[in-house]
Amino acid sequence: MFSTIKSFLEDRRDQSLEDLKQFLRFESVSADSNCLEVMKQTAGFVRDRLAAAGLKTEIHPTAGHPIVTGEWHGAAGAPTVLVYGHYDVQPPDPLELWTSPPFEPEVRDGKIYARGATDDKGQMLTHVLSVEAWLKTTGKLPVNVIFVIEGEEEVGSNNLDLFLAEKKEEYACDIAVVSDTSMYSPELPAITYGLRGILACEVTLTGPNRDLHSGVFGGAVANPINILTKMLGSLQDDNGKVLIPGFYDDVLELSDEEKKQFAQLPFDEAEFMNNLGINAVQGEAGYSTTQRRWARPTFDINGIFGGYSGEGPKTIIPSTATAKITCRLVPNQNAAQLTATLKSHLESICPASVTMEFADFHGCEGIFFNTSGPYFQAASQAIHHAFGTEPVFIREGGSIPVVATFQEIFGVETLLLGWGLNSDNLHGPNEHFLLENFYRGTLASAKLWEELAP
């Protein structure tokens, strides 16, 4: 029976690619208030595509961007799988670094280039296509499915938790499936059992009520950029330790077993550096690069701005300076508590000569699953079938807040099945997705429904 489904998917490759291109043409930047209308159009496209696959669909308005759902409940006695994805994308800036425009998808060398190609439009679509293959060839699925596709993943999923909490009974499920991660390498598919959490905030310092002449006032009036650099510089020591008070108190340390697993994964540090164009890696002393990426908390300034940014010099003391900050967190660290600690610590070191504003964007906790259960083993089988090799179990350094939500609301674990590659430039210019992984991911997804059935 599965060979019919496999043939169906192979025959439909060109159409699947056209579907993906159409999806990628929507400029669905959730952070951009100019994209409100296009976000609605994108939700409409997702709804139509789910309906075409054979699901019962609905668009749910929220206080932000709408959530789209699609359901099929014809597999009595079989598990119910909640499939999550997101149709919103990161802002495409800086535009000038894209080879082809970010919302005009283009295939080059077997890869499709566009914002959202891998994160998450392309990966998410694989599950829609696999469900369609089952329903159009056999008229049924081996499991029950509930698709929940949101439009606010890149801005903190502010309205998703509320929506899911309201659906706590209706969407009762056994396992969640999310494809928004990466393979370990082009040759090694992976199932992710650990994620870092995150806290995100913005701090703005305001000094004088206008930009001042640095000759007339310099030395006598606080410069907000000077103060911001001094405050933020004081949060990092020379060994890569973060100096926010109590930052490491609750960190779940790596077991010796995991350290061994990490060390056994192929990793070429020279190639890693070469790919990034850096002369040296840098991080917390005493940890390997893989440990730093997957299992250690961080402090990163994602953006900083204030004063003059044109050509040449301009002799001013600026009125304001702003920094955007994220900390990646590991299991057991509490995002809300550490955000509060960071805020109060910054307040305590902020001089009276400037005023400080602090915006708390969002946060979520890190995740850690036991990989020996039946659902993780089923996913491993499905991937083995489609990719021709057994997946490795890995952690990832990113954050998928919804995974914590699924655990909290539905009491379920999440299968994080990544079809992307770390080299796909997600969040950067020239984001892309290997078409071969798009097709293999779709096949693995189709196989997964069978493997998850009793």
Add this chain to the structure above:
Amino acid sequence: MFSTIKSFLEDRRDQSLEDLKQFLRFESVSADSNCLEVMKQTAGFVRDRLAAAGLKTEIHPTAGHPIVTGEWHGAAGAPTVLVYGHYDVQPPDPLELWTSPPFEPEVRDGKIYARGATDDKGQMLTHVLSVEAWLKTTGKLPVNVIFVIEGEEEVGSNNLDLFLAEKKEEYACDIAVVSDTSMYSPELPAITYGLRGILACEVTLTGPNRDLHSGVFGGAVANPINILTKMLGSLQDDNGKVLIPGFYDDVLELSDEEKKQFAQLPFDEAEFMNNLGINAVQGEAGYSTTQRRWARPTFDINGIFGGYSGEGPKTIIPSTATAKITCRLVPNQNAAQLTATLKSHLESICPASVTMEFADFHGCEGIFFNTSGPYFQAASQAIHHAFGTEPVFIREGGSIPVVATFQEIFGVETLLLGWGLNSDNLHGPNEHFLLENFYRGTLASAKLWEELAP
């Protein structure tokens, strides 16, 4: 005899105001490449006005905007005075904040509003009118004069030094006069005897060859903004001292006499803070606000940028981070040497995980004149006569590079005689010049020629 000159100037007030209005109508924005033709026309106006006053004039083309000169050498045995001014102005933006258009001069409440009203067209014109008064009433001047009026002051005076160096012998002089500064307050005219120098540079750190996902790479790859804040934060201690090695080594410390003079000047710190909208002043411990503004060196970051600056969060490690830096310097500090020190210090604290670029924009030394000499006393007398009160001797925190040039090329000091007010909005919207100060400045200038004669 001087009463004749005074009457001449009083009778001509309306005509002088018309002259000023005509001068202000030229849109002579040196930074704007669309103003090339109007810059030539403005130079022509200046030449014609100098000629009408009775001087032998010439327009000197340069690689940039032309320099206009006017000379009279009929006072054998008397000193030769080099009068400097500039006919170019700052860009008028933001236009929407002007009450009347910047190049349509309008008199309101005894002030003339236009770009360049005080900086420097209005102030510079006082010396042309005073020379004219002498030549038209007595047929001669008590001193010899050389006017040098440039068109590139607001863009760095790139061609002036070369021109003056070529004229080293021809323009040999005894003292320079510049009116491009301010009175201490509306009631207190001032002669500026000290200026701060400046060094200006830009530092850029480059880490990875593209913006990276902070989840995938965070903790393992150096973040250029993190490093830049740490490097720049380390250059300032908690007492407002600059930690560039050797920064204070050559500083000319304030004498007790000067400290006493500074303290005697009226200064309302509450009003100063209120005007700037700040809760506290901040600067080098152990110095007053006036001392910090006029006689202490500074480290100011004028602009900083890197990573994401849009709405909300963006979880990236940026590829680059840049800061624009100026240090105000005080007499005896060497700009070139300190720029080199800053550069090598930054290099020494820059980790191998990023690369650093350093751009040296320009620099000039601070200025300090002894005010007890005959020229400073002559200027004091002239101002006393015109303003009805003795001027105070002050320093200023800004830099006027041409003053160092005059000292270097001609070996002369400069009388900085400001007829403007700090509240004239120079460089901002609604720039203006009090007409009473325009007339009193012209009278003081006329008296100065007499006082400078043996």
